[in-house]
Amino acid sequence: MVQYHEPTAAKGQCGDEIEVTATFTTTVAPALPLQEHRMPLSNLDLILPPIDVGVFFCYVAADAAAVSTLKAALAKVLVAYYPLAGEVVANAAGEAELLCSGRGVDFAEAAADGLELREVRVGLPDESVEKLVPRKKAGVMSVQVTKFRCGGAVVGCTFDHRICDAYSFNMFLVAWAAAARGAPAPPSPSFNRSLLAPSIPPPSCTAGTLADRLFVPVSRVPPPTGAPPAAVNRIYHVAAADVAALQASAGPGRTKLESFTAHLWRLYARAFTAHSCSMGVVVDGRGRVSPDGAMKPYFGNVLIIPYGVMGASELRGMALADVAEDVHRWVAEAATGEHFGELVDWVEAQRPEPTVARAYLGVGDGEGEGAGVACVVSSGMRLPVGEVDFGWGVPAFASYHFPWPGGAGYVMPMPSARGGGDWVVYVHAAPELVEVMEEEPTMFRAPEI
Template sequence: MVKEGTTDDGAKRGHSGEAVTITAVTTVAPALPVQEHRLALSNLDLILPPIDVGVFFCYADAGAGAAAVLKAALAKMLVAYYPLAGEVVANTDGEPELLCSGRGVDVAEATAGDAEMRDLRLGFPDESVEQLVPKKKAGVVSVQVTKFRCGGAVVGCTFDHRVCDAYSFNMFLLAWAAAARGGPAPPSPSFRRSLLAPRHHPTPPCTTGTLADRLFVPVSRAPPLPETTAANRIYRIAAADVAALQAAAGPGRTKLEAFTAHLWGLHAEAASRRRISSCCMGVVVDGRSRLHGDMATYFGNVLSIPYGVLGSEELRRMELAEVAGEVHRWVAEAAKGEHFRELVEWVEARRPEPTVARAYLGRGEGGEEATACVVSSGMRLAVGEVDFGWGTPAFASYHFPWPGGAGYVMPMPSARGDGDWVVYVHVAPEVVEAMEEEPTVFRALEMAGCLAGNEMVAPSAAAPTYAN
């Protein structure tokens, strides 16, 4: 069911000065009515701050009826994914919870004027992607479909991170795409909060000194976020560079651990330029496979954020294998079912006070200023399956210019399926400088190369110079 409306957004200034104009906004409700009810967020949802995450997909030729196809399929999928058609409200204790009202999802239709998709400078999302991913004003999810003169389209989505993590939203994206193609429906999502219920009702002294207590802190005890500035970039990393990092990291190290170790070293280089003595690095860990066997379709957040702190000069002297060993140590400590069960109980003992991950605070162990970053993997997103009926995307990436004290980096598979990575980067400007000065790994991106099947192209004369 859809409700047509108008918008007062007007024109948003896009890449190269072109205007991205919202032409219509439709509220798409579930195809079947939803009996209004409330759905509690789990204790692992409650560790997330009220932030939105964006993801977008670029299609070379989407056809004239792209928006209509998307809206019809969305209405069907919101029957199974009914919480996405609701709203986040406060319960009597002031905690967020879901009002499953069938309100619907706002879908904006937009045009990019005379712009060609090939002219998108994807490497600089502030001047390109920012206008193609919607700002969510209400509800849990917002969608924007932007058509280009060349026939291409960008489908951008923004979702409330308190309601779901990237794994969950990926489930929805794949189901939505399958519905648009007329393909078989994937397994329905599970909203069984009992899967993440505490085993008992602990008190704070029973949970003090645990790993959860080291990784998270009640908001009342958290230091204020430092004054920071950040640069937003999207890079490509060649499969050969990923493999080389993993080989240098030593046996038994994952690609993500090797990448995180390399990124940690770059933060040490940036810290030395600002005379900052500490570097904090965190990794988002998914707990689904560490908990119940039936968590594969669970919709919600099942995350923890372990981290480590090292001195910047110490980091600069360490070999990549040593740094990767540090990453592996604290990631492995958190990647256990017992830690996630402990975290559920740690939150329970402190409710209704909100909590926050220490890795997000941008501080060292003693509260000192630190260069800080959190790596969140989007590698499970099957980009090639996000096909709404007009082919696989030429390019896709997350978009997450968040307000935390730490930087945020999100790798995901290249849409080409060749082992390359696409990496969204929201970090301090001096970290970007360190990335772009190294001889390999972080490569420039342009849309023209994506459409030609080669995501990296030489920078234009107007673009900053990247080392290759």
């Protein structure tokens, strides 16, 4: 079916108004028929709210047959990744589950005829990326391919986080790109939910466990007061030398992500001087749940979000190494197979009531600090930028895009398409934090394609 839309405005490098116009939309279904069935979500899927995640890839020279190649490859790869062609529905208890219907993936073609790709100000996603990553209206996943005057193209995807995490979607992206190039298909995904089955019999009590400290039933969350806090979106380029300097300052044995998280936590303390600051980290559990590698091909969510809370005044008085030690402590405490199993059992005890990670809520420290601010750091370092080659070469730029509606900030570092250890950092956070980040003379730079 053909649908024509009114052009949406974005801004070029020089601030001129440009148009991104959707010219054609269709739905790409799996290349082979599928027997319709329902797939229950795992208990670790059920801890995710109904939010969508975007990711986009910029290519300086896509061939003339780019769109048809992408569609054909997508239809082929959806045979193995059929959950992405399904729909989220409610079961008898009101919980979300997946209807594997084969409805397909909404696929839009768009044009930015008045703009060259290099002119897109990707550092200001509210002006640019917002027009290049589709808004998902139905189904589990949507795609938009936007062509530029210079022959470049952007491939943007949006997916329902309840169905998979970034690790899972990365597997799909690699398989899609391989199909487009005509390369051998990578190993198929696994949907074996028994890997995350609750204990039998379930524990008699889950109160007081680490899971109980990190998550809370929605009924126990105080209702929001007033309008949601303002948030802005930015994408930064961070040089490998700055990442290395942070890690060195954080002390021996600290990972780059722990060091960056500690630095960001201190920036929050500078931005919100009279608040308590909650900082969380998203931890992937595949290797913790199954050290033998059984979960390596697992498609779904295997995440936990440990966090720490400190008053801004305390954070400002601490050295980076001391803050990084605290981050390491609560991440290490949660990043165990035992804890992931405990979380599965805890969710089972709450069902069918939905739950939420406390890291997103922001809480006071009980020592006189004001209302809490919260941020969650999620590592995108496994984003396979070099492997998302649809036959036109590797991307010139890539980033996630996650302007979610929650009140907490969300920050996601990932590898730069330029390589060499540089990072791209996606930031969805309060304007006060962004101002502090941009006051740093060297670290957070505007990216370029």
